[in-house]
Amino acid sequence: MTALLKLNSDYGLVATEDQTTTTERNVFSSCENQRLVFQPAFYDMQTGKIHISRYSSGRQAPLHILDGIPNNVAKRADLNLVSGFIYNGIFLTRQQAADKREEL
Numbered sequence: 001m002t003a004l005l006k007l008n009s010d011y012g013l014v015a016t017e018d019q020t021t022t023t024e025r026n027v028f029s030s031c032e033n034q035r036l037v038f039q040p041a042f043y044d045m046q047t048g049k050i051h052i053s054r055y056s057s058g059r060q061a062p063l064h065i066l067d068g069i070p071n072n073v074a075k076r077a078d079l080n081l082v083s084g085f086i087y088n089g090i091f092l093t094r095q096q097a098a099d100k101r102e103e104l
Helices: 094-103
Strands: 005-007 013-015 020-022 039-044 050-052 081-087 090-093
Touching (some): 050 081, 090 094
Antiparallel strands (some): 005 090, 013 020
16 A cells, blocks of 8 residues: 655645655645646655755756755765655655546
8 A cells, every 4th residue: 555645735744644744845836726737756765755856946847857856865875766746735656646647
């Protein structure tokens, strides 16, 4: 069974079954009519944090790119990131995202 990670209503916390961690930035824009999209992201297996895929400038990237991963994370010897997507406030692995897309 794969756990899903969900962002709370203030977009600052990621709640899992056993822990709560913070994310670096807001995931969603404030646009009222924004479509639900798959936002590329990385899940850090050691810390439980989610890192939105970003360019080195800090802008959100439309694809998986490691340039925007914080330096303190990127330099860790035990780095173990899982690539996936945030959809409707939930982190999904690539396979979960593919399954979700089939449902839509």
